[in-house]
Amino acid sequence: MMMHRLRFRLQIFFFTLLYVYGLAGCTQTNGLTPPATTRQPAATEQPASVIRDVVVHSSLSSQVDIRPFPAGISGERGLGYVRAEDRTLPVTQRPQNDEFRLVATNNFNPWLILLNNTASPKTFLITTILDYRQVPFTLDGKPSLLQLVEVPAHKEMNIPFSLDSLTPGRHDVQVVGFEDPFNMTLDMNYRSDIHGNVISRRTAVVVGDTQTPARTLDVLSNASIPNTKGPVNLDVMFLRRSVGHTEPISPLRRALVYTDTVLLGQPYPLQIVVSRLSEKAPQPDAVRAVVPFLDYHQITLDGKDVLAVRLEPSTEAVVNADLMLPKERGVHQFQAIYLDNPYANMLQDTQTSPFVMGSIRAALVVK
Incomplete structure (x- = not known):
């Protein structure tokens, strides 16, 4: 109970305008297998064939911006969104990103931000949930249902993102990053992580002048x-x-x-x-x-x-x-x-x- 409440407070503290962080913490082990290696395999080393519908970003286009981890931000890793016109602004001066309004287009095209403030590269399997259904999306010009990206140590990565042809109405969007996705260990230290090695943030995308939710959940x-x-x-x-x-x-x-x-x-x-x-x-x-x-x-x-x-x-x-x-x-x-x-x-x-x-x-x- 205390760990759960501490997790929630830490995440609120570490989220600054557009980032959400999940801090990993594990306490149990049962000796089923040796602990997982502390080094995550690079994206180019991952056996993408073991998971369907994966694009491996072994190389990145010139549009991808990799910069030092932003000053004044706490936490180990995170994910967020930023409008193209706001990317040059300091983090604390960027406008809200809880909601995006699309008037002249029905394509949602922010830049996806991935953060890694650890001493080792981090590998994330990225997917997108639109109105509570997993859908294909485009990342750095490549369409797929799942996309594998490696973020260097102590870096912020900005990647062009696109979710096209949205219908009029209010949409819920969550971009999800599964960290270390190919780790098959049975070690309890890894499996009992209460955060699940996930980074994600929700946003609303309103297309046109109607606020009607695009889906009614049962x-x-x-x-x-x-x-x-x-x-x-x-x-x-x-x-x-x-x-x-x-x-x-x-x-x-x-x-x-x-x-x-x-x-x-x-x-x-x-x-x-x-x-x-x-x-x-x-x-x-x-x-x-x-x-x-x-x-x-x-x-x-x-x-x-x-x-x-x-x-x-x-x-x-x-x-x-x-x-x-x-x-x-x-x-x-x-x-x-x-x-x-x-x-x-x-x-x-x-x-x-x-x-x-x-x-x-x-x-x-x-x-």
């Missing part, structure tokens, strides 16, 4: 139940339920799924707990949207590509689903991103966070 009717605060409490938790069992697993008996084994061709009996811990939350209730990924591709759970649940403070909702894994033996990465209050107007609703969070990244081994 809010699940699962009745929220009191959160009795077991030994482990996270916003989004993955549990393995017994086959045929549908009742919520008691918080006192919960064991989070960090790694697990699945027989080839067999469904994985999953229970997802979506929780709202704060007893003094500023909002009486909130809709939390959870987008699931398997091997960095959006999937459906319980027939839905996004799980949206309405939660009051100190309550949680439980979703049961049978997760089907690929018919390929080996490690598969299962993770979700989540945010509160889809389509919120963050220029007016200052209580809604611009951050997009990541769950733990579980390793499911198909045998």
Whole structure:
């Protein structure tokens, strides 16, 4: 609980106008395998064939701007957006980027900012969520669903980004960076990272003169139940339920799924707990949207590509689903991103966070 609250405060502190940072912290190990190497393979070394729909940016165009990490910014890594005309302004003088309005065009063309303030290069697998669906986008002139980029140590990278042909209305956009995406380790130090090695930030893109949301999400009717605060409490938790069992697993008996084994061709009996811990939350209730990924591709759970649940403070909702894994033996990465209050107007609703969070990244081994 304290770690969760500390994480939220740190992220608020480290976000300055256009950056959101996630600080990694792990405390557990079970000795399953040797710890992962501290060096991330370079983008040019990554076996892109193990993940579909990936463009590897082994070289960058002259439009990409790499500059020293900006002074006055704290944190290890981050992601944000900036308008082309504002790139030369100091960070503290740039206008808001919670919302972009498109009048003369329906193409969203900011510059994507990736930050790395560590002593080693960082590799990110970038994807884009438009109205809670994963969509292709263009990065440095190359279109793809997933794009692999390496950010040098202590650098800020500005890359041309494009999401074209948006329809009139209000769109929610999240660009997501999965750090160290090819790490297949089963080491608990890595798998129990509560931030999931994710950097992401949401923004709204309004096309034309209408504010009507481009998509209406079905809010699940699962009745929220009191959160009795077991030994482990996270916003989004993955549990393995017994086959045929549908009742919520008691918080006192919960064991989070960090790694697990699945027989080839067999469904994985999953229970997802979506929780709202704060007893003094500023909002009486909130809709939390959870987008699931398997091997960095959006999937459906319980027939839905996004799980949206309405939660009051100190309550949680439980979703049961049978997760089907690929018919390929080996490690598969299962993770979700989540945010509160889809389509919120963050220029007016200052209580809604611009951050997009990541769950733990579980390793499911198909045998």
